[in-house]
Amino acid sequence: MTRMAISTSRTASMQRAVVVGGWRTPFVKAGTDxxxxxxxxxxxxxxxxxxxxxxxxxxxxxEVVYGNVSRPVAYHxxxxxxxxxxxxxxxxxxxxxxxxxxxxxxxxxxxxxxxxVGTATSVLAGGAESLSNVPITYTPKLARALVRASQAKTLxxxxxxxxxxxxxxxxxxxxxxxxxxxxxxxxxxxxxxxxINAIPRDAQDRWAMRSHANAARGWxxxxxxxxxxxxxxxGHSVTQDGHIRRDTTLEKLATLRPVFDRAHGTITAxxxxxxxDGAATVLLMSEERARAEGRTGLVAxxxxxxxxxxxxxxxxxxxAYAIPIALKRAGLTLSDISLIEMHEAFAAQVLSxxxxxxxxxxxxxxxxxxxxxxxxxxxxxxxxxTGARLVTTLANEMRRRxxxxxxxxxxxxxGNGAAIVLELLA
Numbered sequence: 556m557t558r559m560a561i562s563t564s565r566t567a568s569m570q571r572a573v574v575v576g577g578w579r580t581p582f583v584k585a586g587t588d589x590x591x592x593x594x595x596x597x598x599x600x601x602x603x604x605x606x607x608x609x610x611x612x613x614x615x616x617x618e619v620v621y622g623n624v625s626r627p628v629a630y631h632x633x634x635x636x637x638x639x640x641x642x643x644x645x646x647x648x649x650x651x652x653x654x655x656x657x658x659x660x661x662x663x664x665x666x667x668x669x670x671x672v673g674t675a676t677s678v679l680a681g682g683a684e685s686l687s688n689v690p691i692t693y694t695p696k697l698a699r700a701l702v703r704a705s706q707a708k709t710l711x712x713x714x715x716x717x718x719x720x721x722x723x724x725x726x727x728x729x730x731x732x733x734x735x736x737x738x739x740x741x742x743x744x745x746x747x748x749x750x751i752n753a754i755p756r757d758a759q760d761r762w763a764m765r766s767h768a769n770a771a772r773g774w775x776x777x778x779x780x781x782x783x784x785x786x787x788x789x790g791h792s793v794t795q796d797g798h799i800r801r802d803t804t805l806e807k808l809a810t811l812r813p814v815f816d817r818a819h820g821t822i823t824a825x826x827x828x829x830x831x832d833g834a835a836t837v838l839l840m841s842e843e844r845a846r847a848e849g850r851t852g853l854v855a856x857x858x859x860x861x862x863x864x865x866x867x868x869x870x871x872x873x874x875a876y877a878i879p880i881a882l883k884r885a886g887l888t889l890s891d892i893s894l895i896e897m898h899e900a901f902a903a904q905v906l907s908x909x910x911x912x913x914x915x916x917x918x919x920x921x922x923x924x925x926x927x928x929x930x931x932x933x934x935x936x937x938x939x940x941t942g943a944r945l946v947t948t949l950a951n952e953m954r955r956r957x958x959x960x961x962x963x964x965x966x967x968x969x970g971n972g973a974a975i976v977l978e979l980l981a
Contacts, residue, residue: 570676570841572667573853573980575611577681577947578604578784579835582935583797585686588788589832594623594939595630597786597834598637598683601940604784605679605836613641617675619649620665621836622658622682624938625689626651633683655968656898658682659835659942660859660975666839667856676841682939683834696724734866734968741900741968742815742822744870749821749903751869752910756821759902760808763826763932766899770929771801778955779928782947798829798935826902831935835943842980854950857960857978858884866970871904873972874964875911881962881974882917889918892976893958896945898965899930908966927952941965946975953979 579601583589589597598621606613621634630636634649652661659682666678693701696719703716732741739747749759773779774795785792803825813820814827845853860880862873874897882888889912899905909920928948931941945963953961961977 568673569671570673570843572670572839572856573842573845574856574946574950574977575838575840575845575850575853576605576609577835577837577943577950578608578782579940579944579947580786580833581783581793581796582831582833582937582944583793584935585830585832587797588793589685589786590687592685592786592788592832593627593688594633594683594685594834595636595640597685597832598633598681598836599640600784600786601681601683601834601836602637602679603641605838609838611677611838613643616643616647616677616679618666618669618678619647620652620662620678620680621649622652622654622662622939622942624653624655624658624684625686626653627688628690653939654971654973656900656936656938657942657965657967657971657973658939660945660963660965660973661942663837663839663942663946664856664859664973664975667859670839670841676844678839679836680839681834681836681943682937682941684937684939685832686830686937687832691727693727694724696720732968734870737867739870740815741870742827744866745822745827745901745903746816746820748869748871748907752907754821754903754906754910757805757809758906759821759826760805762899762902762905763808764803764805766926766930766933767800767803769927770796770799770933773928774799778951782951796934798831799929799933822901822903826932828900828931828936831937833935833937833940835940835947837943837946852954853980854953855978855980857976858882859973859975860884862972864970864972869907870968870970871900871966872907872911873970874966874974875908875915875917875972877972877974878912878962878964879915879917881976885960885976885978887960887976889920892960892962893924894927894949894952894956894961895920895925896949896961896963897925897930898936898941898945899926899932900936900966902932904966905930908964942973946977949977953977
């Protein structure tokens with residue numbers, strides 16, 4: 556049973572939110588160049604760059620809305636920490652949001668809603684993820700013992716707090732990307748989607764190779780470099796995304812062994828998105844304010860939609876249901892869309908989404924307009940940041956090509972999906 560979000564209708568007094576600009580850090584493999592940075596370090600770089608490049612004074616920002624998935628214990632509200640760490644005015648309202656891989660989509664549409672109803676005219680929205688530094692938890696027995704020890708008054712009482720703790724309780728609980736409701740990993744769910752929708756291994760590898768080729772071309776011709784801010788660490792700078800395989804071939808991809816179903820599976824490290832560190836920030840304004848400030852190349856949030864499916868069925872297929880809703884709310888059809896940025900959790904998920912869209916009557920996706928500068932398979936996927944990358948890249952390419960309508964979409968854990976329709980304004 557698919558359940559779909561419903562938005563209220565726009566009134567004449569509502570303001571249209573526009574994307575003024577967005578920048579991000581390079582996206583790099585977890586455990587490498589950004590291993591000693593946390594989500595706040597990365598978010599500061601992306602946000603400061605966005606303020607500087609858009610020539611926006613800190614005092615002119617009304618709100619910050621930021622996404623993060625693997626949230627450090629130290630940051631109860633990452634968005635607020637960004638405000639304080641960058642020395643922005645302390646009266647700026649800031650809130651953190653989370654919807655797994657679509658977290659930054661939620662941040663952006665939340666900001667757009669606040670602009671629409673007039674509670675803000677300028678909002679920084681985005682997300683960050685450091686999968687090099689995921690919070691490590693203890694076993695429940697050890698955690699309770701530590702709490703008791705912290706409350707004990709004397710040294711013998713502290714020691715007694717650990718009386719029931721055994722050696723096996725001392726090992727930390729390894730982090731994992733599993734569905735609480737099903738116990739399945741995202742990769743296992745993607746294998747199921749590939750089987751249900753008859754997506755063969757060679758089609759998945761073809762899509763993965765396409766992602767790498769388009770990403771390499773986007774860097775070589777300078778388009779991707781224009782939206783990436785360098786990160787300076789220990790006397791050197793990180794300036795480019797770290798996952799792109801410029802020399803990959805179908806033959807090389809075909810040699811990789813399946814990861815989640817070693818006997819019969821089709822999902823490999825080559826046709827799935829890698830664990831990634833990075834951050835991305837977008838500046839949104841009301842159209843009225845942006846035009847009053849003389850800003851050009853405005854791209855509006857024309858509509859958006861969220862949908863959800865049963866995680867035990869096709870975990871990552873919800874964008875196939877969110878996209879038609881967003882298009883209907885925009886008064887458009889799939890044939891009106893000239894560019895699409897779709898999150899690539901797995902090649903199987905992307906191709907399954909195409910299949911279900913066509914099967915359900917939404918139309919056939921023109922692959923040539925999808926992820927024209929690569930997707931998450933090649934660029935990487937910092938969970939909380941990907942939605943802001945999608946919107947930034949889409950808006951920039953719409954401006955370059957002069958196309959009126961674009962679509963961004965992302966699947967997310969829990970069976971959720973997001974779709975955002977953008978419009979280039981005259």
